[in-house]
Each structure stands twice: as C-alpha cells, then as structure tokens.
Amino acid sequence: GIQVEQSPPDLILQEGANSTLRCNFSDSVNNLQWFHQNPWGQLINLFYIPSGTKQNGRLSATTVATERYSLLYISSSQTTDSGVYFCAVEETSGSRLTFGEGTQLTVNP
Amino acid sequence: DTEVTQTPKHLVMGMTNKKSLKCEQHMGHRAMYWYKQKAKKPPELMFVYSYEKLSINESVPSRFSPECPNSSLLNLHLHALQPEDSALYLCASSHYLGSGSNQPQHFGDGTRLSIL
Numbered sequence: 001g002i003q004v005e006q007s008p009p010d011l012i013l014q015e016g017a018n019s020t021l022r023c024n025f026s027d028s029v030n031n032l033q034w035f036h037q038n039p040w041g042q043l044i045n046l047f048y049i050p051s052g053t054k055q056n057g058r059l060s061a062t063t064v065a066t067e068r069y070s071l072l073y074i075s076s077s078q079t080t081d082s083g084v085y086f087c088a089v090e091e092t093s094g095s096r097l098t099f100g101e102g103t104q105l106t107v108n109p
Numbered sequence: 110d111t112e113v114t115q116t117p118k119h120l121v122m123g124m125t126n127k128k129s130l131k132c133e134q135h136m137g138h139r140a141m142y143w144y145k146q147k148a149k150k151p152p153e154l155m156f157v158y159s160y161e162k163l164s165i166n167e168s169v170p171s172r173f174s175p176e177c178p179n180s181s182l183l184n185l186h187l188h189a190l191q192p193e194d195s196a197l198y199l200c201a202s203s204h205y206l207g208s209g210s211n212q213p214q215h216f217g218d219g220t221r222l223s224i225l
Contacts, residue, residue: 031212031213031214033213033214035216040218041146041197041218041219041221042218042219043152043199043216043219045213045215045216048213086151086152088151088214096154096157096165097142097154097201097214099151099152099153100151101150101151102151
C-alpha cells in the first residue's frame, strides 16, 4: 500500500512564529487532506488539496502531485494551533484514506 | 466536522456487554467509514460502506459488527470486547463516485470507548 511520511514528528514554537509541515507520499493520489486533531480528539478538516495551493486565513497548503509531497504552512502561530496535524491520502487505485503518523505541534505563549 | 454526528461521545462498558455506536450524516453522502484511533497513533480504517453495502472490511475481529440501515446512518455493534479495544472510534462520510473518486472525507467528533 501507499506510504505516507510526515515531518517533523514534533515541533515546539513560540507564539507568533511561522512553521512548515511536510507530507511525502509514495504513489499517485486522488485525494490529499490535511487535518488538525485538537486535544479533545476532534479531527478538523483543514484542506482538501490533491494538487495546487490553497489558503485559509493564517494557514495555507501546497501539493506538488508530480513530486509526491505536500506542505502545510502555519503563520503567526497561536496557542490554539497546538495539537496533531495529520496528512492523509487516497491512492488512485483505492477508496481508503491512509494517514501519516502526524506532527505534534506545541505553541507556547 | 459537526456535519457528521456520533453518539455517544463517551462509552464505558464491560467485556460481556453489548453496545452500539451510532453515526449520522445528512449531506447526501453515499460512502461511510469507521476508523479506530489509539492514543498517539493515526486513525486506522476498519470498514467502508458504499451505497449501504459493505465494500471494505480491514480484517476486523467479528466482535465488531457494522450495519448501515440507510444512506444516512451507520452503526457499529460491539460485543465481548477486550481491553485493547479501548480507543477513539471515528465515523466519516464522503460522496462516492467509484474507486479513486477524489472526494474529501468528513469526520465526526468520535466516541471515546473504554473497556473495563
């Protein structure tokens, strides 16, 4: 099956800092989603981005499908950004989402 | 994603109990999913239903029994669970246009299950 690698595994920031999270995947994909899981376990859709660039407020994401990676940018980070960020992909031949191991983000005040 | 509603939010049960988890969506999605998530791990797919038919079972033990009574509802019946089954159970839904259909999945808030 498809492999999904996220980096870094852990990230600690001061409030106001910017960061970039990376997701590499091993095969062609139909679907790529970025999620934020908050401390209460809620899995929140950030972006549906199988290719191209999208922005939503302080967050933006870029997927370069031909090179099999996606980046999530967080600018001016806030303590409420803390949690785990997951990248999940659906390969072209399948109908299941495969998640990476996640990036644990901690934003300190 | 509050458009997918899961009940209950928390469940504590003994190993001999029978209980059910419920999931409901009203977005007209015809694909629905159950995932299991252990602490500090990513969600893992358990079952996929498309058009109310079971299309994927990821070799889940028979003590977990899914049911899709209609296009809006998805149940997960639990019986004789083990302590290692304690986890967060997430439901998701999406439009379904066939394999590799390029549609985002929307997740509920999950049921946190504890087995005593």
